[in-house]
Amino acid sequence: MRTPTPDTRTRPAPGRLPYPEWRFAYLGPEGTFTELALRSLPEATGARLSPAATATEALTLVCRGAADAAMLPVHNTVAGVVADTVRALAESPALTVLREVVLPVEFALLVRPGTRRARIRTVSGHPHAGAQVGGWLDSRAPQARWTPAPSNAEAARRVRDRECDAAVAGEFTAAHYGLQVLDAGIQDTAGAVTRFLLCARPGRWSGPRPAADRTSLVGRLAARPEEAGGLLDGLRSHPFLRSVSLRTVSDGRSGSVLFADCPGGAGQAATARAVGLLRLRLPGLRVLGPYPSATHVPSYERSETMHTETAAEAGLSAETGSRDIARLRDRIDSLDHLLIGTLRERLEASREIQRIRTRSGGSQVDPGREAAVRGRYAEELGEGGTGVAEALLDMCRGRSPR
Ligand SMILES: O=C(O)C(=O)C[C@]1(C(=O)O)C=C[C@@H](O)C=C1
Numbered sequence: 001m002r003t004p005t006p007d008t009r010t011r012p013a014p015g016r017l018p019y020p021e022w023r024f025a026y027l028g029p030e031g032t033f034t035e036l037a038l039r040s041l042p043e044a045t046g047a048r049l050s051p052a053a054t055a056t057e058a059l060t061l062v063c064r065g066a067a068d069a070a071m072l073p074v075h076n077t078v079a080g081v082v083a084d085t086v087r088a089l090a091e092s093p094a095l096t097v098l099r100e101v102v103l104p105v106e107f108a109l110l111v112r113p114g115t116r117r118a119r120i121r122t123v124s125g126h127p128h129a130g131a132q133v134g135g136w137l138d139s140r141a142p143q144a145r146w147t148p149a150p151s152n153a154e155a156a157r158r159v160r161d162r163e164c165d166a167a168v169a170g171e172f173t174a175a176h177y178g179l180q181v182l183d184a185g186i187q188d189t190a191g192a193v194t195r196f197l198l199c200a201r202p203g204r205w206s207g208p209r210p211a212a213d214r215t216s217l218v219g220r221l222a223a224r225p226e227e228a229g230g231l232l233d234g235l236r237s238h239p240f241l242r243s244v245s246l247r248t249v250s251d252g253r254s255g256s257v258l259f260a261d262c263p264g265g266a267g268q269a270a271t272a273r274a275v276g277l278l279r280l281r282l283p284g285l286r287v288l289g290p291y292p293s294a295t296h297v298p299s300y301e302r303s304e305t306m307h308t309e310t311a312a313e314a315g316l317s318a319e320t321g322s323r324d325i326a327r328l329r330d331r332i333d334s335l336d337h338l339l340i341g342t343l344r345e346r347l348e349a350s351r352e353i354q355r356i357r358t359r360s361g362g363s364q365v366d367p368g369r370e371a372a373v374r375g376r377y378a379e380e381l382g383e384g385g386t387g388v389a390e391a392l393l394d395m396c397r398g399r400s401p402r
Helices: 033-039 055-063 083-091 127-140 152-160 225-236 269-281 304-308 320-359 367-381 383-397
Strands: 023-027 048-052 069-076 096-104 108-111 122-125 145-148 166-169 180-184 193-200 214-221 245-250 256-263 286-291
Touching (some): 023 055, 033 048, 033 096, 033 193, 048 055, 055 069, 055 193, 069 127, 083 245, 108 152, 122 127, 127 166, 152 166, 214 269, 225 256, 256 269, 269 286
Parallel strands (some): 023 048, 096 286
Antiparallel strands (some): 069 193, 096 193, 108 166, 108 180, 214 256, 214 286
């Protein structure tokens, strides 16, 4: 399958320009798969799109208010997590994810017109592209030396400017840089897809709440990359985290960065439990989302308050005194997530018992059992425990007996 070429000159019908003033950053320069991913969103139609040289630069534009959202590649089914993106997300002040886009990716070898394969000495591309065409290059251009670039389109730019002989990029990238497609479909594995995330500052988008069915987390770990594996194994075996995908990359220094994907969004008990537990164990993690996965494609409306915030306000935290409070509140938020998830589960179990009992003619209430529940809470939590037990029982069976 060929990747479609985006026509940057085409303007859609006026009816398809609901948010013409949106400003998007993306991993550029022009001609990246990330640009394709961004252009696949209806919101990008007619909006101002700004290529950024790196993931960090794209997120900085968002944090400073110079862009409303940034599209970045985050994962590829063959090459894994995009380390630059995950590191940049971990370094950025609070951001969230609005949307996910998934695109099939196929690669071509691009050269200046007339270059023969035997004359290629240097080949460049994003490390992820390199990981997907390594076998092809070894067998078809073994003399070529690989030099990584921040993006495939940047590699194409380097070929155009004679800094390099060939680039591994999408076929559509050739037209942007006056290059020729020497070989197409050079990926070693068919059917690879890349996942992209549209990242924005929280609270800047309003409108209908889409069906958010995925929540991600990102953050720095104290563990060194070689220790991170053991840490992840421990987490993966926890019953709350069985359906959570956990991946780490090196932070480029001595530590690691974790990227986690949880199925489910706000209001789902299992997600709340998983998010709460992860943040409790790894307090440095930040929640991205929840957001609709690529199978759900809703539209967003921009918040009225969007332009009232200044760049100075963007992501800059308050002074030291409030930092401790913020940290502790983070912990409380994690604990509340956990509690809420657990409470929902308790509610379901309790209601099920009551249904079973009343269906067979019994009473909804079991005073003996309630006394035991009250006793346990009083014993474990002291005086306040009785009130907690009472509130719990009221919630689970309704408000009547005391
Ligand atoms: O354990 C039961 O029999 C329940 O029905 C559950 C439960 C509870 O939520 O703990 C709720 C109502 C009963 O009066 C007693 C206890």
